Amino acid sequence: MLNIDCPWCGKRHETEFRYGGEAHIARPEDPAALDDTEWAEFLFMRKNTKGYFAERWLHNNGCRRWFNVIRNTVTHEIVGSYKMGETPPKLPKSAGGAK
Amino acid sequence: MADNASWITPAAAIAESFPDGFSELRPCAQVNLRGDIADLAFTDAVKSVTGLTLPDMPNKVATGKDFKALWLSPDEWLLVGEGDAEALVQSLEDALAGQHVAVNDVSANRTIFELSGPHSHHALMKSSEYDFHPRVFAPGDCVQTLIAKSQAIVEQVGENMFHIYVRSSFSRYVGGWLAEALAEYNEAP
Numbered sequence: 001m002l003n004i005d006c007p008w009c010g011k012r013h014e015t016e017f018r019y020g021g022e023a024h025i026a027r028p029e030d031p032a033a034l035d036d037t038e039w040a041e042f043l044f045m046r047k048n049t050k051g052y053f054a055e056r057w058l059h060n061n062g063c064r065r066w067f068n069v070i071r072n073t074v075t076h077e078i079v080g081s082y083k084m085g086e087t088p089p090k091l092p093k094s095a096g097g098a099k
Numbered sequence: 100m101a102d103n104a105s106w107i108t109p110a111a112a113i114a115e116s117f118p119d120g121f122s123e124l125r126p127c128a129q130v131n132l133r134g135d136i137a138d139l140a141f142t143d144a145v146k147s148v149t150g151l152t153l154p155d156m157p158n159k160v161a162t163g164k165d166f167k168a169l170w171l172s173p174d175e176w177l178l179v180g181e182g183d184a185e186a187l188v189q190s191l192e193d194a195l196a197g198q199h200v201a202v203n204d205v206s207a208n209r210t211i212f213e214l215s216g217p218h219s220h221h222a223l224m225k226s227s228e229y230d231f232h233p234r235v236f237a238p239g240d241c242v243q244t245l246i247a248k249s250q251a252i253v254e255q256v257g258e259n260m261f262h263i264y265v266r267s268s269f270s271r272y273v274g275g276w277l278a279e280a281l282a283e284y285n286e287a288p
C-alpha cells in the first residue's frame with residue numbers, strides 16, 4: 001500500500017487515488033498541424049522508466065485534484081508530491097533503480 | 100421553498116434496525132459553492148450572504164449563523180444548514196452576479212448519518228483506512244475518504260459525534276455497515 005501525499009489533504013492511502021500515467025506531457029499547440037504518426041506519438045507513447053519517474057495522480061476520493069508525484073518504479077519510494085505547474089522536487093543521489 | 104421534509108432514502112428501509120447512537124438525519128439544505136478564495140470580491144460576497152468566512156485550510160469546517168461550510172477542495176465548499184437551499188442559492192447568485200463561480204443546490208445528493216457515543220470513532224476506524232483517532236481528527240475537522248469502500252464526507256461535530264455524508268443511493272449499504280460496526284459496542288458486557 002502506497003502512502004501518497006496529496007498537496008492539499010496530506011498523506012492518504014493509495015485507495016483514495018487514481019493513477020494518471022506519465023507527467024509533463026504537453027498537448028501539442030496545434031493538433032491539426034500534426035500527422036498521424038506525430039499525433040499517435042503524443043497520445044500513446046510513454047516512457048517505461050526503471051527508477052525515478054514523474055507521474056500524475058488524482059485524489060479522486062478526496063479533494064479530486066490532479067497533482068504530480070516522483071516515485072521510484074523499482075522500490076516504490078516516493079520522493080515527493082508537487083502541484084501542477086510547480087517545480088519537481090530534487091531527486092535523491094542514491095538512486096534505487098537505473099535512471 | 101422546496102419541500103424536502105418528505106424525502107426518503109434507501110436507508111429508511113433498515114432504519115428500525117439501527118442501534119443506539121446511529122441514525123439518519125432528516126433532509127437539510129446542502130449547497131455546493133465554487134470560487135476563488137484569493138478573490139476578495141468572492142469571499143466578501145459569500146460573507147455578506149451567509150456570515151461565513153470560508154475555510155481555506157483543507158478539511159476544516161467554518162460555522163456561521165444558519166449555515167456551515169465544509170472544505171471540499173481548494174476552490175469548493177459544501178454549505179450545510181437547516182435553512183432553505185433554493186433561497187440560499189438565489190441570494191448567493193445575486194451577490195455573486197458576474198463572477199466566475201458555481202452555486203448548486205445538491206441537497207438530494209447526499210444523506211447524512213449521525214454517529215455518536217464513546218465508541219463512535221471506533222466504529223469509524225473499523226470502517227475506513229483514514230485515521231479517525233482523536234489525536235488526529237477533532238471537532239471542526241471534516242474529511243473526504245472511503246467508508247466501507249464508498250466515497251463519503253465525515254465531519255466531527257462534537258467530542259463524540261460525527262456526521263457521515265454519503266450518496267443517497269449508497270445509504271442503505273453504508274448505513275447498514277455502520278449500524279453493524281457500532282452494534283458490538285452496545286452489547287451488554
Ligand SMILES: [Zn+2]
Binds near residue numbers: 062064065
Ligand atoms: Zn486531496
